[in-house]
Structure formats: C-alpha cells, structure tokens
Amino acid sequence: LNHFTYRNNELYCEDIPVANLAEKYGTPLYVYSQAAILKQLQALQEAFSELKPLVCYSVKANSNLSILRLLAEHGSGFDVVSGGELKRVSVAGGQARQTVFAGVGKTDEEIAAGLTAGVLMFNVESEEELDAIVRVAQSKKIQAPVALRINPDVDPKTHRYISTGHKESKFGMDIQRSLLLAEKFKGSESIKMIGIHMHIGSQITSTTPYSSAAAKSVDIITRLREMGHPIDWFNMGGGFGISYDGKTSPSISEFAAAVIPSIRKTGCRLVMEPGRVIVGNAGILISRVIYTKVSGEKRFLIQDAAMNDLIRPSLYESFHGIWPVKVPAGFPSPPDDFETSRINGTKLCDVVGPVCESGDFLAQDRALPPLNRGELLAIFSAGAYGMTMASNYNSRPRPAELLVNGSGVVVARRRETFDDLIAEELNPLS
Numbered sequence: 544l545n546h547f548t549y550r551n552n553e554l555y556c557e558d559i560p561v562a563n564l565a566e567k568y569g570t571p572l573y574v575y576s577q578a579a580i581l582k583q584l585q586a587l588q589e590a591f592s593e594l595k596p597l598v599c600y601s602v603k604a605n606s607n608l609s610i611l612r613l614l615a616e617h618g619s620g621f622d623v624v625s626g627g628e629l630k631r632v633s634v635a636g637g638q639a640r641q642t643v644f645a646g647v648g649k650t651d652e653e654i655a656a657g658l659t660a661g662v663l664m665f666n667v668e669s670e671e672e673l674d675a676i677v678r679v680a681q682s683k684k685i686q687a688p689v690a691l692r693i694n695p696d697v698d699p700k701t702h703r704y705i706s707t708g709h710k711e712s713k714f715g716m717d718i719q720r721s722l723l724l725a726e727k728f729k730g731s732e733s734i735k736m737i738g739i740h741m742h743i744g745s746q747i748t749s750t751t752p753y754s755s756a757a758a759k760s761v762d763i764i765t766r767l768r769e770m771g772h773p774i775d776w777f778n779m780g781g782g783f784g785i786s787y788d789g790k791t792s793p794s795i796s797e798f799a800a801a802v803i804p805s806i807r808k809t810g811c812r813l814v815m816e817p818g819r820v821i822v823g824n825a826g827i828l829i830s831r832v833i834y835t836k837v838s839g840e841k842r843f844l845i846q847d848a849a850m851n852d853l854i855r856p857s858l859y860e861s862f863h864g865i866w867p868v869k870v871p872a873g874f875p876s877p878p879d880d881f882e883t884s885r886i887n888g889t890k891l892c893d894v895v896g897p898v899c900e901s902g903d904f905l906a907q908d909r910a911l912p913p914l915n916r917g918e919l920l921a922i923f924s925a926g927a928y929g930m931t932m933a934s935n936y937n938s939r940p941r942p943a944e945l946l947v948n949g950s951g952v953v954v955a956r957r958r959e960t961f962d963d964l965i966a967e968e969l970n971p972l973s
C-alpha cells in the first residue's frame with residue numbers, strides 16, 4: 544500500500560490528502576494511484592521478461608477508460624470477455640492484436656466483433672464455441688486465431704466462487720477432451736490453433752498450482768504440435784493473489800519462478816491475464832460516516848458506501864482493511880496486517896451501508912477508533928472488482944472515480960446523477 548500513506552495522521556494518495564478529494568468530489572469515492580498501477584505492470588513485465596511476456600490486463604478487474612489508457616500507453620495488452628470490454632479497449636487506444644478474447648458464452652456477434660477488430664486470439668472454452676468460431680470465420684473469410692482453454696485439474700485453494708481450473712468447472716475443457724477437439728479441427732482452414740490457455744482461479748496465494756499447471760502444459764503442447772498445430776503461445780491466465788491484510792502473498796518473481804522452467808522448455812511466448820495484482824492495491828474507496836448507532840450489544844457505523852459500491856465483503860466475505868482517513872488523536876496509523884483489535888481504545892463495530900439488506904456490510908466486528916458523524920473512512924485494496932461489480936441497487940448512483948498522479952488528479956468517471964439512473968427508462972408521464 545505504499546502509494547497510500549499516512550502523514551501527520553492523515554491519509555494521502557501519492558501527494559494528495561485524501562480528505563481534500565472527498566471534500567471536492569464527494570463520497571463514496573474511488574481513488575486510484577497511477578504510480579501503484581504502473582509499478583505492478585512493470586514488475587510483471589520484468590519478472591517474466593525471459594518469456595517475452597505479453598501482459599494482457601484483465602479488463603473485468605477495473606475497466607475504467609483512464610486506467611485502460613494508462614496501461615495501453617505502457618505496453619499492456621488486454622484480456623476481454625465481452626463485446627463491451629472489447630469496445631472499451633478500442634476506445635482507450637488498446638491494440639486488438641494484443642488483446643485476447645475469453646469467456647464461456649461468446650455470442651456470434653461478439654465473435655464477429657473480435658474477428659473484425661483482429662484480436663490476437665480467442666480462448667476457446669467448448670466444442671460448440673469452436674464450431675461457432677469456424678462458422679463466423681467462414682462467413683467473414685477470415686482465419687480465426689484460437690487457443691484452447693484447458694483445465695489442468697489443479698486445486699488453486701481459493702474461494703470456491705473464484706476457483707476455475709478443476710475438471711468439473713464450467714470453464715475450459717479437460718485435457719482429454721481438448722486433445723480430441725484439437726485432433727478434430729486439425730485440417731480446418733478457418734482456424735489456426737496458435738496457443739493454449741489455462742486460468743485456474745483468482746486470488747491464488749500459492750505458487751504450486753501454477754507450477755503444476757505449467758508442467759502439465761509441456762506435454763499438451765508437444766501433443767498439439769505433433770498434430771500439426773503451430774502452438775506459439777502459452778497463456779497462463781491471471782489469478783495472482785494480493786495481500787488484503789498484510790499477510791504475505793507470493794511475490795510476482797516467485798510466481799514467475801514457478802512457471803518459467805516449464806514454459807522455457809516449450810519455446811512458447813507467454814501471455815498472462817493479470818487483473819487484481821495490477822489494480823487491487825492501487826485503489827481505495829472513501830466513505831463518510833452518516834450515523835453511529837448501538838443496537839443491543841452491537842455498534843454500527845453507518846456510512847455512505849454500501850454493498851452496491853463494493854460487493855466483495857457481502858459476496859465472498861472478503862476482508863478489506865478499513866481505517867479513518869484522519870486518525871483521531873491518540874491512535875496510530877493502521878498496522879500492515881490490520882489487526883486493529885490490539886490497539887488500545889478501539890471498539891468492535893460493523894461497518895455497514897444504507898442499503899436495505901442485512902448482507903450490506905463492508906466489515907463485521909472490526910476494531911476501529913470511536914468515530915463521529917461526518918468522519919471519513921478509507922476502505923483499502925478496493926481497486927479490483929470494486930467499481931466493475933458496482934450496481935445501482937436501491938437506486939443509488941455509483942461513485943465517482945479519480946486517478947491520481949503525484950499531485951495531479953483526473954476525474955476518470957464523474958459521479959452518477961439521479962437523471963442517469965432513469966435515463967434508459969420510458970418516462971410514463973411524458
């Protein structure tokens with residue numbers, strides 16, 4: 544979190560006091576650090592440099608155009624899973640030839656859009672999808688570059704909602720089925736099988752699943768090449784875990800060391816699809832306390848960020864560090880592990896939003912300093928799967944997003960208005 548630091552008991556994003564941003568742009572508010580994003584991109588490019596990596600940033604993690612633009616300018620490619628994400632990449636100046644198109648349910652229209660744009664390859668997840676790609680490619684008279692998404696059947700030991708690489712997953716195909724499919728499409732002129740793809744899950748905090756998956760790929764690549772497929776690319780997917788609570792997750796170089804030996808043997812170029820590791824710790828969500836309240840034994844901090852703004856705690860029971868933007872007198876900056884219950888004077892409370900659901904919380908039983916109405920909270924590690932999973936539930940306009948660079952700020956997305964909320968609907972009175 545080194546681009547979000549406390550100076551004189553006050554939180555800064557790079558060189559800007561976060562409280563000033565909240566005053567000027569309102570809350571809830573997403574704030575991203577440009578330096579933090581670029582640092583991670585560069586770390587990936589360097590750690591894997593031996594395999595001439597193409598980093599295809601996974602747009603679903605944070606699809607703000609300013610972030611896509613920033614990454615494109617620094618040599619990143621993109622991983623998209625829909626026509627909408629493909630459109631975003633193109634508007635932000637990303638290169639289609641550095642874009643991979645994934646997803647289990649690509650429609651003919653999306654396949655056509657990918658082919659016309661000239662994506663580097665489609666990650667194919669089923670036989671019927673490959674049939675569809677052949678059909679669309681024939682009608683457009685374009686040869687479609689493809690990679691089979693293979694399930695290496697390894698256990699990534701992460702939350703079951705975000706674990707994908709086992710045999711019985713809706714994603715990808717098991718090894719046997721993939722080989723049969725490769726055999727079947729051996730002579731096809733409409734496709735060119737140039738790679739294999741594996742994505743085993745997200746928020747993975749061990750290197751073992753990666754080394755096992757990469758090891759299995761060596762033999763698969765040999766078999767596909769023997770069939771005559773010109774396999775040039777190994778796409779290892781994304782999934783590198785980040786630290787939400789100060790506990791260490793493997794470093795990017797450790798992840799690299801887990802796959803490089805196997806991939807080196809294949810002579811393939813590497814594609815990777817990291818999302819969270821690039822933006823996760825580069826963003827925070829700022830909220831303001833609306834009320835404090837005690838019910839029975841429980842204390843509540845009711846603040847203006849809710850499950851519709853950041854759904855991860857409600858959906859996955861994820862932990863996000865939380866601490867006041869201005870630390871009250873007598874309290875320290877938050878410890879790296881956010882074990883705040885050790886700090887004298889803190890009290891356990893539930894940090895909740897205004898949404899009408901008991902599941903609307905950002906933290907439960909969290910030790911925080913006593914806070915009053917109007918004070919600001921920072922919810923850390925909110926750069927990935929925060930805004931992209933936000934909704935308008937309870938007719939709440941979604942937050943604004945700011946991108947900070949040193950002491951400069953751009954409004955990467957303005958706050959939604961009430962008029963935005965009803966803009967697509969028929970107005971029954973007009």
Ligand code: LLP
Binds near residue numbers: 817927
């Ligand atoms: N490639 C594929 C094929 C994916 O399905 C994903 C994420 C990624 C790459 C990027 O994974 P990352 O590097 O960000 O772990 N909403 C959940 C995470 C869902 C991940 C879905 N797929 C969360 O908030 O934890």
